Amino acid sequence: MLRTLPSQFPDLNSGKRKTGHKKKLNTFINFPEILDMGPFLERKEDKCVFELSAVLIHRGISAYSGHYIAHVQDALSNDWYKFNDEEIEKMEGKKLQLGLEEDIAETVKISQTRKPKCGRGDHCSRNAYMLVYKRQAEQEDRNETIVEVPGFLQKLVEKDNRKFEEWCNEMAEMRKQSVDKGKAKHEEVKELYKLLPAEDGR
Numbered sequence: 306m307l308r309t310l311p312s313q314f315p316d317l318n319s320g321k322r323k324t325g326h327k328k329k330l331n332t333f334i335n336f337p338e339i340l341d342m343g344p345f346l347e348r349k350e351d352k353c354v355f356e357l358s359a360v361l362i363h364r365g366i367s368a369y370s371g372h373y374i375a376h377v378q379d380a381l382s383n384d385w386y387k388f389n390d391e392e393i394e395k396m397e398g399k400k401l402q403l404g405l406e407e408d409i410a411e412t413v414k415i416s417q418t419r420k421p422k423c424g425r426g427d428h429c430s431r432n433a434y435m436l437v438y439k440r441q442a443e444q445e446d447r448n449e450t451i452v453e454v455p456g457f458l459q460k461l462v463e464k465d466n467r468k469f470e471e472w473c474n475e476m477a478e479m480r481k482q483s484v485d486k487g488k489a490k491h492e493e494v495k496e497l498y499k500l501l502p503a504e505d506g507r
Contacts (some may be wrong), residue, residue, distance in 0.1 A: 327368035333431045335423060336404070340438050355438035360404045363434040373434070376403050391469065404430030 340355040358378050365371020375388040376396065385396040385403065396403075405428070423429045454462075 329363070329366065329368040331366075331431050333429050334433065335427055335429050336433065336436055338403075338426045338428070339441075354441040356441050357403070357436060358439045359437035360428075360430070360433055361435040361437070362404060362430070362432045364432055403428045404433035404436075 336357070338357045340357070342353040342355060346353055358380075360376040362374040362376065363371050364374065376385055377388060378385050385401055387394045387396050
């Protein structure tokens with residue numbers, strides 16, 4: 306039995322060690338949006354309910370390579386967002402399937418196991434690498450929740466954003482130069498064809 310639990314904790318690991326090597330498990334697992342840990346505490350009167358706040362996903366057949374995607378819930382709006390490198394997409398409607406992402410091309414060798422049916426409030430995934438649950442706050446506390454990003458973290462984000470914008474500008478300039486060179490080469494070839502002698506009947 307457990308004595309206490311933190312306000313937030315991760316769960317799940319899709320890697321299994323055998324003889325010192327990690328192996329990714331590709332079987333479907335079921336996980337709930339609401340997790341009641343009360344029955345596992347020594348003090349039964351303690352309310353200890355957690356709610357799912359993030360799902361980290363690994364796509365790929367190997368535990369040593371692949372691609373990571375994150376499904377994260379906004380603490381204020383409760384909306385879910387998909388983070389895929391620099392792309393951020395709001396998840397709603399049919400897109401709100403936590404932990405479910407199409408496998409990348411290398412995973413075609415994996416047997417296509419049919420996804421099991423999930424009950425209301427549950428999700429199924431074979432690519433979920435880590436689940437993050439946060440302790441459910443009382444309604445009064447939830448209404449007063451204010452999320453503030455630490456100053457040092459804001460500076461890091463701003464620095465990364467500037468670097469990313471610089472990289473985007475460099476890539477755009479390189480593409481422009483490549484297109485300009487291609488156009489110039491095309492015009493050069495056209496001029497050379499004009500200098501070639503024309504033959505009758507052709």
